[in-house]
Amino acid sequence: MAGKIKKMIDTIISTRxxxxxxxxxxxxxxxxxxxxxxxxxxxxxxxxxxxxxxxTAIARDFNVNLKI
Amino acid sequence: xKAVFSTKPSVKEAVSDIKSQLAGYEARAVLYFASPxxxxxxxxxxxxxxxxxxxxxxxxxxxEIVSGRLLKNSxxxxxxxxxxxxxxxxxxxxDISGACDVKKAFSAFExxxxxxxxxxxxxxxxxxxxxxxxSMAEExxxxxxxxxxxxxxxxxxxxxxxxFKKTYxxxxxxxxSNAAVLALxxxxxxxxxxxxxxxxxxxxxxxxxxxxxxxRVVLEFNNRPAVEAYALAVGVPPSEVQHFFMTHxxxxxxxxxxxVRSPRQVEGKGLAFYCxxxxxxxxxxxxxxxxxxxxxxxxxxxxxxxxxxxxxxVFNCILxxxxxxxxxxTGAYGGLFADVPSVGFSTYGEAYNGHINQTATMIAFx
Numbered sequence: 273m274a275g276k277i278k279k280m281i282d283t284i285i286s287t288r289x290x291x292x293x294x295x296x297x298x299x300x301x302x303x304x305x306x307x308x309x310x311x312x313x314x315x316x317x318x319x320x321x322x323x324x325x326x327x328t329a330i331a332r333d334f335n336v337n338l339k340i
Numbered sequence: 341x342k343a344v345f346s347t348k349p350s351v352k353e354a355v356s357d358i359k360s361q362l363a364g365y366e367a368r369a370v371l372y373f374a375s376p377x378x379x380x381x382x383x384x385x386x387x388x389x390x391x392x393x394x395x396x397x398x399x400x401x402x403x404e405i406v407s408g409r410l411l412k413n414s415x416x417x418x419x420x421x422x423x424x425x426x427x428x429x430x431x432x433x434x435d436i437s438g439a440c441d442v443k444k445a446f447s448a449f450e451x452x453x454x455x456x457x458x459x460x461x462x463x464x465x466x467x468x469x470x471x472x473x474x475s476m477a478e479e480x481x482x483x484x485x486x487x488x489x490x491x492x493x494x495x496x497x498x499x500x501x502x503x504f505k506k507t508y509x510x511x512x513x514x515x516x517s518n519a520a521v522l523a524l525x526x527x528x529x530x531x532x533x534x535x536x537x538x539x540x541x542x543x544x545x546x547x548x549x550x551x552x553x554x555x556r557v558v559l560e561f562n563n564r565p566a567v568e569a570y571a572l573a574v575g576v577p578p579s580e581v582q583h584f585f586m587t588h589x590x591x592x593x594x595x596x597x598x599x600v601r602s603p604r605q606v607e608g609k610g611l612a613f614y615c616x617x618x619x620x621x622x623x624x625x626x627x628x629x630x631x632x633x634x635x636x637x638x639x640x641x642x643x644x645x646x647x648x649x650x651x652x653x654v655f656n657c658i659l660x661x662x663x664x665x666x667x668x669x670t671g672a673y674g675g676l677f678a679d680v681p682s683v684g685f686s687t688y689g690e691a692y693n694g695h696i697n698q699t700a701t702m703i704a705f706x
Contacts, residue, residue: 288490295462295490297595298693302486304594305694307618333487335458 276319280327280338281310287336299334306330341424341651341705343681345406345416351382354415359390367391367419369428369525371468371653372398372510373405373685374415376500380508380515383415388513394419395430397521399470400508401685402499402658408678410661410670410686412501418653418683424705426528429453430511433520436477442484442522449524457489457524465491466527466703468653471520473497473507473688476556478695479616481520486693491524492533494701496655496687507688530706532646535692536638537600537699538660539626541591544573551619556604557612565609573625582606586663589698590623600626602659602697614659614697615689631660632672635700639676642704651705652677654684659698661686 281303289295300310308327331338342365346357354374362370370391374383380400387396398417406416429452431445446457453460469485471478478497485493498507509521546569550560561569571578574588582605591598601623604612617623643649654677664670677684684702692701 298462298490298492301594301597301599301693302483304592305599306483307621309594309622333484335487 273319274317275315277313277317277323277327278315280324280331281308281313283338284327284331284334284336285310288334303330341421341681342419343407343416343683344419345404345411345414347411347414349377349413351378351386354378355383355386355390358415358417362419365419366421367394368422368425369395369420370417371420371683372396372415372417373401373683374398375404375413376400376503376507377413378415380510384510384515385513387510395428395523397430397470397511397523399498399510399521400500402501402688403661403686405654405656405674405677405682405684407680407682408674410674416683418651418681423528424651425525427453427526428523430521430523432511432514432516433481433522434516435518436471436481436520437475437518440477440480440484442481442488445522446488453524453526457491460489460491462491464527466525466531467491467493468523468525469493469495469520469691470509471495471497471691472509472518473499474504475518478689478691482691482695485522493522493691494533494655494703495691496685496701497689499658499686499688502658530646532642532704533692534638534642534702534704535699536635537598538629538631538634539589539591539598539600539698540629541593541598541624542627544625545622546570546573546590546625547622548617548619551617553616553618555612556614556616557607557610558617559610566611567606567609570603570611586659587628589626591626592621592623598626599694599696600698615695631664632669632676635673636676639704646704646706648706649680649704652680652682653703654682654700655687655690655702656684656700657690657698658686658688660700
């Protein structure tokens with residue numbers, strides 16, 4: 273399977289930023305500093321379980337509900 | 341805003357000196373930075389008693405900055421009126437190298453302001469974070485803050501004149517180590533955050549493949565011993581890498597922005613940093629640029645955006661200060677802050693979105 277990571281990243285950014293471009297940039301930076309570079313993942317990126325686990329934890333810390 | 345300083349050696353005399361300079365000024369908050377030569381428990385209590393109507397907070401330094409000057413062995417302070425600080429809440433987080441529980445502080449902020457920190461408007465609210473610079477915990481602290489709010493928290497790690505023995509953060513009458521002070525401000529005027537690091541990112545990438553994150557040590561880059569891989573990137577023998585740490589740190593790239601991680605020392609075949617690099621993280625080798633010129637440009641850009649700057653709070657990395665001293669540029673650098681009331685200090689690390697090195701983070705008030 274592929275593409276789950278990008279969906280998770282997009283959900284985290286859109287939920288937290290609510291369409292505000294300044295906040296989108298801020299959230300992207302926070303993700304990079306947590307070790308997840310949003311630009312490194314696309315719709316065809318493999319569903320790496322370690323990255324998915326990390327993003328699940330980040331979403332919980334960000335108070336973002338992931339419904340994927 | 342009014343910036344003042346004193347070089348008087350005793351706490352009693354120094355605080356009395358700045359209090360007299362601020363006579364008649366109705367301060368809502370007083371932010372201060374002081375040399376570790378002062379007794380901090382006495383300093384925090386004396387500051388609290390001397391400015392009874394203001395929230396007082398600050399920390400120890402590795403050198404102080406005040407309007408146009410870089411000082412040593414001094415007390416510098418910025419008094420903020422209600423026109424700048426409409427409201428403020430100051431909280432402490434203790435045991436940051438252990439539990440580092442910031443939620444209690446944020447519950448207090450929510451109660452004080454009547455708004456959830458995650459929903460606060462980042463254009464109206466502003467955070468200042470001061471952390472123990474020897475705690476090795478700033479990454480975790482700032483990450484936890486960033487999880488709970490998107491209000492920008494800017495600040496620095498307290499210093500102790502490069503003795504690396506003990507640093508202090510102060511809030512009200514308390515002077516603490518292994519702790520952080522968080523101040524959440526409802527700003528009464530516009531502000532901008534300035535972040536400048538005077539480096540170019542080179543197209544030489546290092547992937548951290550083996551890391552001891554708790555000790556901030558990278559054991560391997562690109563599946564090779566870290567020293568060897570770094571030396572290869574810089575283009576020097578491994579035995580000479582320490583001479584290039586200041587001019588060639590590494591940086592995490594977030595879009596076009598650089599978050600600097602500075603090598604501290606060689607540890608075996610690994611490299612110890614002043615800021616952690618996570619396993620699996622890719623960093624770029626950096627090349628230094630003109631600190632004075634870049635900082636001038638960054639301040640000018642903020643001034644152009646806001647129309648004017650009426651006050652600056654500056655968190656300047658001690659490694660930048662050392663580079664400025666080496667190049668005989670401290671006068672020129674201090675001069676950048678001569679036109680507006682400014683206070684700041686030489687830090688053991690800077691805060692903005694994360695913990696960073698060799699950077700100046702600043703709050704510019706319109």
